[in-house]
Amino acid sequence: MEVTTSPVRDPLITGRKTLHDITHDISYQVERKPTVSWLLALATSLGVLAIGLYAVWRTVWDGIGMWGNNKTVGWAWDITNFVWWVGIGHAGTLISAILLLFRQRWRNSINRAAEAMTIFAVICAAMFPILHTGRPWLALYWMFPLPNVFGSLWIDFNSPLVWDVFAISTYFTVSLVFWYIGLIPDFATIRDRAKGIVSRTIYGALSFGWTGGAKTWERYESISLILAGLATPLVLSVHTIVSFDFATSVIPGWHTTIFPPYFVAGAIFSGFAMVLTLMLITRRVYRLEDYITIQHIELMNIVIIVTGSIVGVAYLTELFMAWYSGVEYEQYAFLNRATGPYWWAYATMMTCNVVSPQLFWFKKIRTSIVATFVLSIVVNIGMWFERFVIIVTSLHRDYLPSSWVMFYPTLYDVGVYMFTFGLFFTLFFLFAKFFPVINMAEVKTILKSTSDNPAKHHKTEVGEKDVATQKI
Amino acid sequence: MEKSRYLVGIFDDEDILISAVKSIREAGVRIHECYTPYPVHGLGHALGYRRSRLPVAAFIFGLTGTILALLMQYYMHGFDWPMIIGGKDYTSLPPFIPVTFEVTVLISSLGMVTVFMIISDLRPYGKAKVFDLRATDDKMVMAIDLSRNKKMKLENIKNILTTAGASEIHEKSL
Numbered sequence: 001m002e003v004t005t006s007p008v009r010d011p012l013i014t015g016r017k018t019l020h021d022i023t024h025d026i027s028y029q030v031e032r033k034p035t036v037s038w039l040l041a042l043a044t045s046l047g048v049l050a051i052g053l054y055a056v057w058r059t060v061w062d063g064i065g066m067w068g069n070n071k072t073v074g075w076a077w078d079i080t081n082f083v084w085w086v087g088i089g090h091a092g093t094l095i096s097a098i099l100l101l102f103r104q105r106w107r108n109s110i111n112r113a114a115e116a117m118t119i120f121a122v123i124c125a126a127m128f129p130i131l132h133t134g135r136p137w138l139a140l141y142w143m144f145p146l147p148n149v150f151g152s153l154w155i156d157f158n159s160p161l162v163w164d165v166f167a168i169s170t171y172f173t174v175s176l177v178f179w180y181i182g183l184i185p186d187f188a189t190i191r192d193r194a195k196g197i198v199s200r201t202i203y204g205a206l207s208f209g210w211t212g213g214a215k216t217w218e219r220y221e222s223i224s225l226i227l228a229g230l231a232t233p234l235v236l237s238v239h240t241i242v243s244f245d246f247a248t249s250v251i252p253g254w255h256t257t258i259f260p261p262y263f264v265a266g267a268i269f270s271g272f273a274m275v276l277t278l279m280l281i282t283r284r285v286y287r288l289e290d291y292i293t294i295q296h297i298e299l300m301n302i303v304i305i306v307t308g309s310i311v312g313v314a315y316l317t318e319l320f321m322a323w324y325s326g327v328e329y330e331q332y333a334f335l336n337r338a339t340g341p342y343w344w345a346y347a348t349m350m351t352c353n354v355v356s357p358q359l360f361w362f363k364k365i366r367t368s369i370v371a372t373f374v375l376s377i378v379v380n381i382g383m384w385f386e387r388f389v390i391i392v393t394s395l396h397r398d399y400l401p402s403s404w405v406m407f408y409p410t411l412y413d414v415g416v417y418m419f420t421f422g423l424f425f426t427l428f429f430l431f432a433k434f435f436p437v438i439n440m441a442e443v444k445t446i447l448k449s450t451s452d453n454p455a456k457h458h459k460t461e462v463g464e465k466d467v468a469t470q471k472i
Numbered sequence: 473m474e475k476s477r478y479l480v481g482i483f484d485d486e487d488i489l490i491s492a493v494k495s496i497r498e499a500g501v502r503i504h505e506c507y508t509p510y511p512v513h514g515l516g517h518a519l520g521y522r523r524s525r526l527p528v529a530a531f532i533f534g535l536t537g538t539i540l541a542l543l544m545q546y547y548m549h550g551f552d553w554p555m556i557i558g559g560k561d562y563t564s565l566p567p568f569i570p571v572t573f574e575v576t577v578l579i580s581s582l583g584m585v586t587v588f589m590i591i592s593d594l595r596p597y598g599k600a601k602v603f604d605l606r607a608t609d610d611k612m613v614m615a616i617d618l619s620r621n622k623k624m625k626l627e628n629i630k631n632i633l634t635t636a637g638a639s640e641i642h643e644k645s646l
Contacts, residue, residue, distance in 0.1 A: 018610065019509065019609070019610035020609060020610040023509075023608075023609045023610060145544065145548060151553055152552070152553070153553060154548040154549070154552065154553060156555075156557055157545045157548070157549060157567060157568055157571055158557055158558070158560070158567040160570075162571065163570035163571055163574075166570065166571045166574040166575065167570065167574050170574040170575070170577055170578040173578060173581075173582070174577060174578065174581045177581060177582065177585050178581075181585065181588075184594065185509075185510075185608070188600065188608045189509070189608040189609060191600070191608075192602065192605040192606075192607075192608045192609065193605075193609070204597070204600070205596055205597045206596075207600070208589070208594040208595055208596060208598045209593065209594055209595065209597075209598025209599050209600045209601075210594060210598075210600060210608075211507055211600050211601055211602060211607070212507045212508055212509060212607050212608055213505045213506070213507055214505060214506045214507070214508065214512070214515045214516050214519055214521070215505065215516065215519075215521055215592075216592045216594075217508065217510075217511040217512070217515075217516075218511070218515075218516040218521060218523075218524055219524045219526055219588055219591070219592055220511065220588075221511050222523075222524040222526045222527065223526050223530075223584055223585060223588050226526065226527055226530045226581075226584060227581055227584075227585075230530075230577050230580060230581050231577075231581075233573075233577070234574075234577050237570070237573060237574065241570055244570075440509075440510075441509060441510040441511070442510070444509055444510040445510045445511060448486070
């Protein structure tokens with residue numbers, strides 16, 4: 001095998017790391033005692049979770065009347081938050097599956113955390129439809145084709161809401177499996193380094209008896225590719241089906257064929273923003289600057305410009321199509337969005353999603369950590385408003401002006417949203433402490449071809465091949 | 473379980489390992505297995521492994537998922553409790569596609585991963601056969617089963633390993 005470092009590309013791993021350094025840098029965070037700042041962070045998110053849990057409890061006990069939804073606006077914050085969380089999840093699969101198929105090796109340092117984010121985001125998303133059923137303990141019967149005493153009376157497979165149940169649960173399961181398969185070799189590394197009996201037992205159990213045999217690795221690579229190949233159409237299908245929840249209805253503002261691609265682009269856009277928010281913090285706290293370099297951040301920002309611009313084009317296309325369709329209701333829906341009582345939400349969406357990512361055209365901004373961090377949060381605020389605008393403004397003025405109303409969220413709407421934030425960050429902090437945040441095995445595969453470690457030459461190949469093409 | 477004796481060679485680099493595998497196999501020594509901290513491309517080929525047939529398993533499971541999902545939907549809406557929804561036919565293919573696709577992906581990936589777990593002997597609390605703890609850190613480990621190389625002298629195999637570039641050699645019973 002030849003060493004193939006390109007003389008024109010910057011290394012993806014800096015700091016002159018050796019294989020052992022990689023093991024140490026990542027495993028050390030798992031092995032060391034929890035730091036005070038981590039404990040504080042976990043306590044804060046648990047606090048938010050507890051406050052949110054009260055709102056969830058009241059919602060379940062008293063019913064969904066606790067929310068601000070009314071007869072005209074039957075869907076509001078719940079579905080907004082659902083779509084927002086599911087969208088965030090999409091970046092993880094894009095990084096783990098689509099970038100794997102495209103052989104983008106910079107994904108190796110970020111895929112573990114991004115996939116974890118996917119799984120936690122999907123859990124948070126699932127909370128909303130489950131709570132919206134009002135009786136979550138019966139929800140399984142309404143969602144899945146389970147035999148029941150009414151006949152059996154089956155669920156309606158023509159309904160996009162049923163498609164959604166299948167899409168989200170498949171997405172969650174496949175992402176979890178994909179993530180766990182990747183974790184097994186790294187758990188084995190931690191098991192083999194463990195000094196205490198407790199950690200050796202726990203990581204021994206988690207690592208499933210992994211040894212790293214050549215045959216197993218070969219199968220591992222084979223199933224990784226197949227899983228990536230399955231997850232790629234899956235992730236596109238998930239947000240497509242989420243958009244069908246709206247697009248297959250006859251509500252003006254929802255009934256458009258542009259929704260599937262536009263939702264998928266928006267999902268990747270917001271997901272990358274969330275990956276950046278989380279990774280910039282993790283990178284700093286765990287001193288991972290050598291693994292997640294400015295180059296990684298810049299590449300992610302480029303994905304944000306591309307998807308943000310697609311979203312911008314979609315907004316303009318929607319406006320054009322509303323006018324061009326000649327349908328009075330469609331035209332009013334969009335006029336009302338931009339200039340009606342929710343104009344401020346529309347303006348926030350436009351500013352955050354269309355204008356702000358364009359700042360990344362400047363190299364100085366897309367390579368600045370502070371600017372990236374701020375803009376990543378701005379993008380996610382914008383994407384939340386996008387869903388709010390689509391859902392609430394299309395509903396609040398329906399066909400009968402006598403039923404026109406405004407939607408006002410209650411404290412319980414806010415509380416349930418807070419609950420998912422608490423849940424998300426609690427899970428993420430637990431992951432960051434007890435699981436290796438970077439896929440060590442995968443980073444090791446690219447060490448030889450794309451790091452700045454000069455020591456790697458003299459060990460290559462016994463004689464024969466010249467490796468002078470390397471960049472030092 | 474009866475323990476067998478192994479000769480364990482440690483290598484520092486993937487390229488040395490691959491050329492070592494080739495020369496050791498040419499010398500007539502049977503290699504038990506190589507253990508590496510990350511997937512080394514070309515190692516399986518050097519060891520003479522055939523390509524994994526797991527993709528075939530994935531396809532068969534996927535096909536099973538497609539058929540099961542379609543049968544389920546046609547049975548429930550077409551035979552078990554036919555209902556007119558929205559003035560449409562009892563059954564029609566297009567609205568059944570999303571669920572069929574999702575079930576295909578689900579069964580295909582779960583089935584393939586289960587097969588992978590079984591054939592690779594991976595399970596919760598599975599016992600790892602560790603020849604050298606550094607095999608999951610930074611060393612490439614080659615294990616040679618001495619009972620399967622009885623025709624050769626131990627010293628001979630050791631010599632072959634050293635010439636091939638092993639940085640350490642030790643014996644281990646497992």
